[in-house]
Amino acid sequence: MMLIRPYPDEQETLQSYVIRLAKFNHYQFEHWSQHLSQQSISLRQRDAKSRELLTSYLHSVTGMDNVFNLFDQWQFYNKDKRHFDYKSIKVCPLCFAENKGKILSLWALRYYLVCTKHDTLLVDKCSKCNSAITENTILQGKCGSCVKEVTTFETEVVAPDSFSLELARAAQNQIFDTTVDLINKLLIIYTKLEACSSFIYQDGQALWKKKQAYSIEEKYHHQMQVAELVENENKLVSAIGRYVNLALEEKLYDLGKVLVKFKSYIGNEKFPMMTSAIRTFVLTSEFTEDQRVGVTWLNNLFGFESKMFKNFIIDKYPSLVFKQSVPLNMAKTIVIDFKGNLS
Ligand SMILES: [Zn+2]
Ligand SMILES: [Zn+2]
Structure with missing residues (x-):
């Protein structure tokens, strides 16, 4: 003992x-x-x-x-491991003072970035000398390099992003007691962040792939931007539109190829809004004559029975099908027509 x-x-x-x-x-x-x-x-x-x-x-x-x-x-x-922090230790200095030097479970979650009690960005570095917070920092309660007390580390006051809020609520509902629920919750957040990252970094910014190297502040800004999209389907539809238009400038006309990064999110139950937003985009947008969409891709998007859908198009629109694809500006008519045919 x-x-x-x-x-x-x-x-x-x-x-x-x-x-x-x-x-x-x-x-x-x-x-x-x-x-x-x-x-x-x-x-x-x-x-x-x-x-x-x-x-x-x-x-x-x-x-x-x-x-x-x-x-x-x-x-x-x-x-x-993708859902948790291992190398770095994130803390809220104010909570750290209140709880007498403990590391909270929430802080170990990769997508928990803002203390929702104090509305402060978590920190993983000494605010004076930038040294990383290590186990020794926690034990001593002060920076190993410049001896600044952890409880006096400066933090930025921010509005919590919705992912941090969601995780804080889940923690209150004892999510740490049920591994399956915890991993499922984290996987849903991960899927949303990954799925929307291409929209956020479409303007040639650093890739989300390198996210491990991001500071907490950069991750927070990313999460705030993703949250805006996943909380409002209209904004998500607009983001898809901008993404497709940028590809159009590069003369990419096949929608399946343009949206190839989103393939695994179509029909993905972790983030159903993505499928629904792409459907809305296809059904409500104006397209140029050059833009096309593969019959199989269209069929996957709407979850139709594939053989039936293909035969329907060949029967009804024999002149449209070229190399297994149809003009994108006809997709709406075809989809509505097929649905009508089903009922
Ligand atoms: Zn706090
Ligand atoms: Zn220091």
Whole structure:
């Protein structure tokens, strides 16, 4: 048993509790970490089995049953690591002051960027010298380089983005207790962010692919822009329109090729608004004579029975079909006609 055994807080991460055990017992983090590697398993082990062994060891030295309830993002490393922060530690300095140096589970979620209690952007660096926040920073409660106290790190006051708000609400509804729900929620947010990133970066800005290198502030601005689109289908339809028009300037006429990045979002139940917005775009926009759409692509978009749809077009519009595609400005007529034919 350890000499001093603080109570785990149900809102803190396992990492946070590990750090606090070192702090309360006056261990240096390196020594404590070495001790864990020798007696149990390294803190850096990433497979679920090792994480269980580590948690069991912490239980045996603290006697605290709720160690098993603490959220541990490393247990998701092999399958779902995209949703969590590992290298960096994000904190709200105001919460950090209030909760006496704990790391909240919410902060480990990659899309949680704004503290919804204080309306402040989370920070992962010392505001004075820019050094990254590490486990040692948390343990000491101050920057390892310039000794500025974490509770005095400066933060930017911002309006929370809707993804941070959604996650804060989910946390209040105990989402951390149900792994399946948590991953599902994160996957929906991830899908929306990925799906809309092409619209936001269509003006030749850096690619969302490099998002890992973005600062919290850059990620926040990205999330705010995506939120605007996913909360308003009309705006999403307009964004699709701008995207298609830009491609038109480059003489790209096949809608399926223009929207190739969106292929996996058509019919995707994680983000149904994307499918519905592309349908609206096809049915309500004006197109040039050159713009075309593949019959198969159109069929996928509207979820029709493919053979029936193809035969219908060949029968009804024999002169239109050329290389399996039809003029885009006829798509609306064809789709409405086919639906009428079905009923
Ligand atoms: Zn806060
Ligand atoms: Zn510093």
